Amino acid sequence: MNTSENLMRATPLNACKAYVQCGSTASARGWFDNGGFARVLRKRRRILTTIGAAVLIGSNVCTTIIADARVTRFVVEQRQPYAGGAQFGDAGTFERLVGTASFEVDPNDPLNAVIVNLDKAPRNARGMVEFTAPFWIVKPVDMSRGNQKIWYAINNRGNSDLAFRATLADVPTLMAKRLELGFAHVDAGWHGDGIANPGHLPTTNIFTLPLIVAPWKPYEAADTNTAHATMTVRDRQDAPRTTIPPDRWAFGQCATGQGGLVPTTSDLCLFDGFQANKMYELIYTAKNPIVMGLAYAVTRDVGSFVRYQTQDDFGNPNPLALSPTQIGIRRSYTWGSSSTGMYLRDWLYLGFNEDEAHRKVFDGASINIAGTHRLFANVQFAHPTFYSRQDANHDYTSNSYPPHTFAVTTDPISGITDGILKRPATDPFVMQIDGDLELWQFKGSLHVADGLGRPVPTPANVRLYFISGASHGQIGQGVLSGPLDAAAPGACQYGQQRTNPVDATRRALVVAMDNWVDKGIDPPASNYPRLENGTLVPLSQIRATFPTIPGFQAALMLENEVNLLNFGPSFNSRGGLEEILPPIAGGGYQLFQARLDEDGLPVSGVRQMEVRVPLGTNTGYNMRAAPRLPDQCGLSGAYFPFATTQAERIATGDSRLSLQERYGDHTDFTLAVMRAAKDLFREGFMLNEDAIRYIQTAASSAVLR
Secondary structure (H helix, E strand, O other): OOHHHHOOOOHHHHHOOOOEEEOOOEEEEEEEEOOOEEEEEEEOOOOOOOEEEEOOEOOOOEOOOOOOOEEEEEEEEEEEEOHHHOEEHHHEEEEEEEEEEEEEEOOOOOOOOOOOOHHHOOOOOOOOEEEEEEEEEEEEOOHHHOOOEEEEEOOEOOEOOOOOOOOHHHOOHHHHHHHHOOOEEEEEOOOOEEOOOOOOOOOOOEEEEEOOOOOEOOOOEOOOOHHHOEEEEEOOOOOOOEEOOHHHEEEEEOOOOHHHOEEEEEEEEEEEEEOOOOEEEEEEEEOOOOOOOHHHHHHHHHHHHHHHOOEOOOOOEOOOOOEOOEOOOOEEEEEEEOHHHHHHHHHHHOOOOEOOOOOEOOOEEEEEOOOOOOOOOOEOOOOOOOOOOOOOOOOOHHHOOOOOOOOOEEOOOOOOEEOOOOOOOOOOEEEEEEEHHHHHOOOHHHHOEOOOOOEOOOOOOEEEEEEOOOOOOOOOOOOOOOOOOOEOOOOEOOOEOOOOOOHHHHHHHHHHHHHHHHHOOOOOOOEOOOOOOOOEEOHHHHHHHOOOOOOOOHHHOOOOOOEEEEOOOOEEOOEEOOOOOOOEEEEEOOOOEEOEOOOOOEOOOEOOHHHHOOOEEEEOOOEEOOOOOOOEOOOOOEEEEOOOOHHHHHHHOOOOOOHHHHHOOHHHHHHHHHHHHHHHHHHOOOOHHHHHHHHHHHHHOOOOO
């Protein structure tokens, strides 16, 4: 997808306001890591007293003011062949549509009352708030050849699964499987703070930084008097802050230092220059917050329109309808990964799976690699692209308030009784898929164990799957990590995984989700580490039992600790206004990690091929290189290949068996892959076609030849 389209097609940007203009301003906090990227943690403080205009803009959403909790206009503006006209199973050829949806939401409707600042947004003559968003659809050219089902794939920071694909080879394997099954795909813009201007924060010493790195739009400073703001610097996330004197920095641009200062409200000039590998935090007074919670209404109302309506208010057809009088859609599912997995957890919690007609929007929700975080987009001065990690943004909102669980439970730290799924009439079937990293960085253990280390239940309409040995996201296509080397470490201390081939499991679970919802066939039981069977253990046990791997310092391993955060009385589990910055840390939560075997691989969860027949130790954990050691290395995992022979491993002091000790020769290695593929197929975590692919890859590999 090209940048201008991805970030709302650029041309309307100047035509749209990007804010709710405030009569009174609010405090904000920005945070920068000059180790190659920037972070703005938050903008918030007092409640707004007057509002001049309320609209969204950006990476995926622009508002021009319209609304009634529904789509009023749905206009297709572009239509093009998908994947060069490739055939996908019985569904045949697909096409890609691009257009704009217009919305009206009623600020007095109880379903919309949860949206922060919606009551302050401008209204049309009918008392509705209006906005627009771009949409993308990939559908069978002949809808009657499809399966009359939808996957609504929520884009991550504007990066959509529904991007243009010139050839079949360009289509990701997970997407290709869903197309082969006949699903139509839908996505719509929701991110209200993007701009059509990609950029990267340099790692060299420089004088000027934007308040937030492109392509995200910063909240402008309402007060540029630096004496009224606080800027600090530190070496690491947990290091003490040092305040930078207000006469050593300014709001503005200064490419050559203080002498070249040009004042602005959206840039930051440090007269002595920003240093690489330092963390800078700014608390300042911001203005013009976006009504970011309308993002959730976009997903609800587009999802409802394409499922239930044959045309919009102006007679424009729903492109997924079979005819002007027949919609034809039988089932609808949604998918969110990483940040958009957090988005879906928050979206479900806030009740957006119920449309204005009180119908269920999605029958099933597939949430990928989100841990127990929620996005908290429904916050004044929200920046939903950012999230809590051990090494950055540690006390950000995604880490702040329960509920952490799908089931309604009582959180022992806060005393709050709540759950993500508490509306049986409209709650969907849910599958959440996490990997190793989601336990280390996104507090995954809180799915199944509360903050005091006591087991918590999983609802019958939820499946939790832990993918053993998996890092975060899709590093590369393919199967079987190479046996001889890891990828370059980059900013990390240890070599990274060359591939993170979790798509085989995800593809199998696409089929399982559809069978669960549409045919009543139960999917595989939840498979997540748990306290009850001893597969969930404290960090101290991981440090003590991690195998001896040359160069790896297990004693330094850290997890993303979590405390109940107090942002003030106007902030709660549903979002709101953050008045205390930085937040006050309250009681801490006990976290756990997956128990490991003698190779450093989890003994529980869905043990994918790379764990059942390993060529090395794949982990969802890595450390940053000096000077940030031993912080975790963002969302990167690590790969530690096995030695080929016993003599090699003994010479290096590696406690893990060598390839020869494990498999003997190439034939036995291939047979081990064959047995594991059959087991994964039988368990429901691998499709037959992927089992064949693994076996063929093993047979043709160079392992032990």
